[in-house]
Amino acid sequence: MIVKEIIVVEGRSDTEAISRALDADTIETNGSRVSKRTIRAIQNAQARRGVIVFTDPDYPGERIRKIVSRAVPGCKHAFITRSEGKGGKNESLGIEHASPRAILRALEKVYTQFEEPKEQISMQTLRALGLLGGKTSRSLREQLCDHLSIGYANGKQLYKRLRMFQIAESDLIQALDAIRSKE
Numbered sequence: 001m002i003v004k005e006i007i008v009v010e011g012r013s014d015t016e017a018i019s020r021a022l023d024a025d026t027i028e029t030n031g032s033r034v035s036k037r038t039i040r041a042i043q044n045a046q047a048r049r050g051v052i053v054f055t056d057p058d059y060p061g062e063r064i065r066k067i068v069s070r071a072v073p074g075c076k077h078a079f080i081t082r083s084e085g086k087g088g089k090n091e092s093l094g095i096e097h098a099s100p101r102a103i104l105r106a107l108e109k110v111y112t113q114f115e116e117p118k119e120q121i122s123m124q125t126l127r128a129l130g131l132l133g134g135k136t137s138r139s140l141r142e143q144l145c146d147h148l149s150i151g152y153a154n155g156k157q158l159y160k161r162l163r164m165f166q167i168a169e170s171d172l173i174q175a176l177d178a179i180r181s182k183e
Contacts, residue, residue, distance in 0.1 A: 001104055005050035005076060008042055008068055010061065013096035014054075021100035022107070027051070029068075032060040039071045046072045052110055054078040056094040057085045057152050075113050077165070078106040079151030109149040111165040121162050121169050123155075129176060131158060143179045144172075 003024045009015055015026045027045060029038055045051050053068050053075050055061035069075055080098045084106075087097030095103070126132045131141050132155045145153050150161050162172065 001107065003052070003107055005052045006042075006045040007078075007107075008045075008051050008053045008055070008064075008075075009095060010055055010064060011096075014056075014094065017096045017098060017100075018054075018103060021103035029055075029064050032063045032067075034064060034067045039068070042068055042072050046074065050074075050076065052076040052078050052107065054095060054106065057082045058093045061093075062151075062157075069113055073113070076110045077113060077150075078110050079145075079149055080106050081146050082152050106149065111150065113164050114166050121159070121167075121172065123159055125169060126155065126159060129172070131155065140176075140179070144175055147175050147179055 001022050003022065006025045006027055007018055009018065009026050009028055010032075011028050011030060015028060018024055018026055027038065027041055042051055051068075051072065053065050054077075055064045057080055065077065069077075080095065080102050082093060084098045084102040085093040085095065087094060098106075123132065131137055131144065134140075137155070141153065141155065141158055145151060145158065148167065150165065150167075153161055161167075
């Protein structure tokens with residue numbers, strides 16, 4: 001697999017995990033306090049080669065993803081599942097714990113962030129599909145997020161990601177049908 005974009009990761013351990021999976025360039029944010037200098041480097045990388053934001057499936061990783069997305073329009077995003085990022089006895093989550101196979105799978109299913117969604121999926125639709133407000137909503141959301149490779153999301157985050165990545169309602173229903181057929 002060849003990745004022309006520069007991959008934005010949190011730290012050196014993530015860069016090492018990426019290099020075990022493939023030959024790619026990275027920019028490290030060095031934690032969730034992304035400096036102005038790092039933002040400028042990411043903006044420059046986006047202008048020249050494009051960037052893929054590939055952060056840990058946890059709160060700090062989401063924080064970094066949001067900071068970079070706001071400052072650098074048109075980013076691509078890659079996600080691993082929480083189970084792919086679990087590591088060791090301390091139960092930390094991170095790209096550094098993911099297998100090369102999981103990293104390659106995530107990079108094959110990259111999403112591009114769009115500013116203006118083409119199709120508006122409503123919260124009512126998510127509720128009607130059982131993704132919000134029900135006893136099994138969390139479990140169904142987790143399965144959906146894994147199926148779509150968009151990272152773990154609570155109800156509000158799911159709403160935003162579906163819109164941000166312009167996932168159509170028909171694609172959402174098709175994914176839910178595939179999940180339910182496995183049960």
